[in-house]
Amino acid sequence: MEENEKRLVDLVADMDEDEALVLAQEMLDGGVDPVRVLELCREAMDIVGKRFENGEYFLPELILAGEVLDQIGAMAKPLIMESPDKPAKKLARVLIGTVHGDLHDIGKNIVTFMLDINGFEVKDIGIDVPAAAFVEEIKAFQPQVVCLSGFLTLAFDSMKETIEAIKAEGLRDRVKIQIGGGQIDETIRVYTGADGYGLNAIDAVSFSRTCTGG
Numbered sequence: 001m002e003e004n005e006k007r008l009v010d011l012v013a014d015m016d017e018d019e020a021l022v023l024a025q026e027m028l029d030g031g032v033d034p035v036r037v038l039e040l041c042r043e044a045m046d047i048v049g050k051r052f053e054n055g056e057y058f059l060p061e062l063i064l065a066g067e068v069l070d071q072i073g074a075m076a077k078p079l080i081m082e083s084p085d086k087p088a089k090k091l092a093r094v095l096i097g098t099v100h101g102d103l104h105d106i107g108k109n110i111v112t113f114m115l116d117i118n119g120f121e122v123k124d125i126g127i128d129v130p131a132a133a134f135v136e137e138i139k140a141f142q143p144q145v146v147c148l149s150g151f152l153t154l155a156f157d158s159m160k161e162t163i164e165a166i167k168a169e170g171l172r173d174r175v176k177i178q179i180g181g182g183q184i185d186e187t188i189r190v191y192t193g194a195d196g197y198g199l200n201a202i203d204a205v206s207f208s209r210t211c212t213g214g
């Protein structure tokens with residue numbers, strides 16, 4: 001990792017909001033890939049999470065970290081949108097939401113944004129979404145892909161319930177389901193009954209492309 005990259009991770013993790021924003025802007029102005037800048041922020045969030053687990057940080061720090069990330073996201077997103085390989089027409093419909101019991105949405109918002117600029121028609125139904133709401137939206141919006149996001153461990157059960165509800169309504173064969181956020185792996189994918197899992201927004205785009213031939 002380059003020196004500036006490491007400094008950005010440290011500044012965000014150390015809650016040095018003003019300096020973090022200045023450095024992020026400098027890096028973006030200097031031509032650093034905005035997707036890379038967002039990835040560095042995600043790494044910083046892992047450090048924030050560990051400090052929270054260890055009792056060094058508390059809820060206010062989690063909230064502040066989320067705000068810093070939102071602000072850096074707002075700087076980076078317009079630059080990602082200028083990218084020349086952006087497809088002109090919408091490819092397929094993707095429904096996305098954070099499952100019930102879970103309020104984390106920064107990662108979901110990045111995934112939504114990346115799907116959108118990569119040509120998918122994305123409907124984001126927010127946070128703490130009950131299984132029944134996913135079912136209704138599948139009926140109304142008719143997506144080819146459903147993305148379930150969740151960061152908490154308890155989200156795994158909500159994802160499983162959501163997929164079971166989709167199955168119970170006879171809609172399971174109509175959609176490909178991908179899960180993401182937090183500590184998700186193949187074991188969790190099997191547990192929840194999803195078709196795939198992803199670790200970042202790029203995985204979400206690749207999965208949706210593969211599923212829809214886009």
Ligand code: B12
Binds near residue numbers: 045105110153203
């Ligand atoms: C910011 C934050 C918050 C903010 C959230 C603000 C918001 N608007 O989202 C606030 C303060 C609200 C919060 C609250 C809580 N939090 Co919190 N939070 C975090 C923190 C520090 C960062 C999360 C984040 O935004 N990361 C950055 C984004 C960009 O990354 P991401 O979410 O992983 O998303 C990427 C990928 O996962 C992926 N992705 C995401 N969704 C999807 C979907 C699909 C389909 C795909 C393919 C990919 C994908 O792509 C994204 C972009 O690359 C994490 C620690 C950490 N390790 O990150 C703890 C963390 C998630 N929180 C935690 C906890 C415990 C809580 C609280 C219970 C605290 C409390 N005592 O109240 C509450 C729970 C509230 C609730 N019911 O949800 C724990 C969870 C532990 C667990 N295993 O369950 C963590 C891990 C901290 C820790 N180590 O203890 N939190």
